[in-house]
Amino acid sequence: GAGVSQSPSNKVTEKGKDVELRCDPISGHTALYWYRQSLGQGLEFLIYFQGNSAPDKSGLPSDRFSAERTGGSVSTLTIQRTQQEDSAVYLCASSLNRRDRGRADTQYFGPGTRLTVL
Amino acid sequence: GNSVTQMEGPVTLSEEAFLTINCTYTATGYPSLFWYVQYPGEGLQLLLKATKADDKGSNKGFEATYRKETTSFHLEKGSVQVSDSAVYFCAPTNNSGGSNYKLTFGKGTLLTVNP
Numbered sequence: 001g002a003g004v005s006q007s008p009s010n011k012v013t014e015k016g017k018d019v020e021l022r023c024d025p026i027s028g029h030t031a032l033y034w035y036r037q038s039l040g041q042g043l044e045f046l047i048y049f050q051g052n053s054a055p056d057k058s059g060l061p062s063d064r065f066s067a068e069r070t071g072g073s074v075s076t077l078t079i080q081r082t083q084q085e086d087s088a089v090y091l092c093a094s095s096l097n098r099r100d101r102g103r104a105d106t107q108y109f110g111p112g113t114r115l116t117v118l
Numbered sequence: 119g120n121s122v123t124q125m126e127g128p129v130t131l132s133e134e135a136f137l138t139i140n141c142t143y144t145a146t147g148y149p150s151l152f153w154y155v156q157y158p159g160e161g162l163q164l165l166l167k168a169t170k171a172d173d174k175g176s177n178k179g180f181e182a183t184y185r186k187e188t189t190s191f192h193l194e195k196g197s198v199q200v201s202d203s204a205v206y207f208c209a210p211t212n213n214s215g216g217s218n219y220k221l222t223f224g225k226g227t228l229l230t231v232n233p
Binding site for chain 1: 150
């Protein structure tokens with residue numbers, strides 16, 4: 001079946017511009033995650049959505065970052081007034097989140113969006 | 119929160135050599151433990167996982183055992199192949215505060231297998 005898809009695959013923008021990154025999770029997966037992979041920081045958790053619950057935004061690095069998930073499916077990560085340190089690969093993942101006695105579900109990752117801020 | 123200490127690379131081996139990549143973590147409670155792999159030019163893929171103490175995850179000849187007493191999840195393979203060349207990430211979940219879904223990634227270990 002189809003995996004997690006992300007668009008665009010590459011995005012080059014100028015410092016100060018806003019960008020939107022899109023994620024389509026695997027059909028039927030109720031949990032959606034955003035991570036960031038950068039040379040300096042490695043792989044970092046950004047935000048987590050589960051069903052209609054309030055998202056866990058604890059990993060967002062600043063208030064320039066926000067994310068939405070519409071209709072429990074597609075998600076958009078928005079970065080306002082981009083800075084050069086925002087350059088990274090932004091990864092989306094989804095999972096079933098069956099909450100099996102507290103054990104974590106497997107997260108399936110998309111190919112990522114490579115963001116370059118000039 | 120959690121932290122992960124993963125063996126630093128790069129690691130270079132000859133085909134059919136034995137592989138160990140060490141991973142230790144700090145955590146509260148009982149995290150689930152994952153190894154992810156990133157092949158050249160590809161996205162992150164799950165390699166194997168273990169969700170409770172003493173469980174052994176295995177896939178493609180790789181194995182790792184959930185050792186709660188030593189908080190370790192070392193990755194092993196008895197005979198590596200050129201196609202195993204990739205970056206390997208150890209990733210326990212951060213289960214503080216009642217959650218058990220945030221993955222905390224190690225820095226990654228680059229493995230190169232030569233023919």
